[in-house]
Amino acid sequence: MISPYRLALTYFNDLAIGPVRHASLLEVLGSDENIWRASADELQSGGLTRDMAIKFIEWRATQDPQALLDDTLKRGISLVTLDDPEYPQLLRAIHDAPYVLYYRGTLPPADALLVGVVGSRRATDYGLRVAADLSEKLARHHLVIVSGLAWGIDEAAHKATVKANGKTIAVLGCGLDANDSYRKIQLAEEIVSKGGAIISEYPPEMPSYTHHFPIRNRIISGMSKGTLVVEAAEKSGSLITARAALMENREVFAVPGSIHSPTSVGTNRLCRDGAHVVTSAEDILNVLGVTPRETANEARATMIPPATPEARAILELLNHEPKHIDDLAIAVALPSHTVGGTLTIMEIEGYARHVGGGNYTR
Template sequence: MSTTDLPYLIAFSTIPSIGAATIVRLRSFFKTFEEAWNAPAREYQRAGVPEKSAMLLADATKHLVPSEELEKVRQAGINPIAIDDPAYPHLLREIPDSPQLLYCRGNLPGIRPTVAIVGTRKATDYGREVARRMSHELAIRGISIISGLALGIDATAHESAVDALGHTTAVLGSGLDHVYPVANAQLARRIVETGGCLISEFALGVQAQKFHFPVRNRIIAGLSLGIVVVEGNKDSGSLITARLGLDYNREVMAVPGDILRTASTGTNDLLKAGARPITCVDDILDALYLEHFKERHTGVDKPATFDNNQQHTQLTDNEKALLSVLEREPKHIDEIVKMSKLQVSIVNSTLSMMEMRGLVKQLGGMKYIRII
């Protein structure tokens, strides 16, 4: 997408009657969002937009100035990222219903492996302690914690990652200027201040609504290599995230809970349905092919220095496969996955470890070059 088209996409996202499905229809039918913006209602109907929505859409475009909407976003310190932007998270782009636009404040996970830790808002002491320990142990190993900034398990997972000086990403069900719940506004600020990220597909000014959270949950699942459900009853929203994870071919994991507590009925049902049981961090790392991350990473260690021959003798099969497709010219991770024929989760985790060892380098925009 050209930079001249971005303001129109942002402006479309601010129209209350326009959902993600409508934006996808417009993108498929029109050559550009600028062309869509200037189209009459009958053209929206030809694109598959229902008549009433088409009329509302045509009326709204007369009262909004796209360049002003873009400026509002930038003035708020928010980075808008369209789906075809190289900075758009590659795992999220894989899912069939990817958001066409993300609003981001802070630093995206980048090459870090990502694990979602989710669960009930009404967490028990047991659930909070499990979330705290697992988030801490993953964060100190360089893994980004993904969650939804809700009370209970989500907030505990974010707080633990921040306290560990690790990276965490909070996905909101509201605009980034309306953090919900308000009780977690300070936590949201800490996440950004310590190098993490807030993400939403909802435009500025959008308040949290109940129906937003299942929509938000698909982003949590899409951003993650795997999903750990710590605690939740049969009606917990975290089970929606787990089901979406299955649809997206993500690893779904659950923590066994007390069979006498309602708070564990959902997670125990997940286990009976085939979710991977998790009792320690190593279980997560093994499930996601992240064995290299079992050692703690402080983020300040220098890559080991060997001569090239010694490095080649210490390479794993996956590392050799990736080096064979990498060159001195930058190559996007999507191309690396296609050429190596490895799973995305394996490519992501292996590249992370290779960068720490000084074998490859990320140049931004999810592009890599080999160093050795």
């Protein structure tokens, strides 16, 4: 059972006692309870400034550690600390690993292979399609997808993994109960229902602040064997995640993009500077030592042509660039309702993919 004093210290995390200072205080004072009860001089000996120590002492006088723990558990939130065997093994190895993780759902087992997928919040259609396609294929190879539940690339990665019945981990830059977007809450619930987890190092109602996200990113890369960057501008939080991965000697993957696209400046630079260039899921699987395999639908679509002449004609027109159903109907000289019905069957059989707005790809 987690010490209530350790949990209570996380409430002061954002002000002064982060992972590095906590480790320093623990080394000097011996236990979380001793840290909690320490004098200003003792706190200074463990690395706090005088002002920090006084603020902490004033703050703790208003707090009840056991009440904070009881409230957390009543919310249905689980806790894991650096001392627990369930703590993510790769994350434990980074120099500033969170000393407590709050989570809902199921943490991956020790032998699971985790890959971070990050990118721009202002992703292009290209980026969203690539993130979804790669995440889905990795999930079908039983890799766990780790991302940040942000708009754009993160959301696309989580949704595609859930759709593939895979497991995904969402790492928040706020407390688990501070999400104020219904869309994010709904996706978080879907992630948990599929055997994944929502995690944070922040107390349940801690709001998200701008400085939380670069700090959060080290958890995404720290949990993962490798990190995939799909789209990133020149100055992007995704590049911070990539740098954190490199610092911990993890693999970095990048998807190249148009030289004219602002959201590809960062990824193209990563490719230039030595990141693994990714043009398919197989590029990632090979680096991580996973043997690529076709799903039943992919194998069927590769080896057996569609049964009807209409489907065969449509398949000839499909590639990785989206084509609208009306354009397909004109190209094959068939009514839109016939093309729509044919595409539905083709999607079920693995020949086509609906990417939204009446657009289809292979």
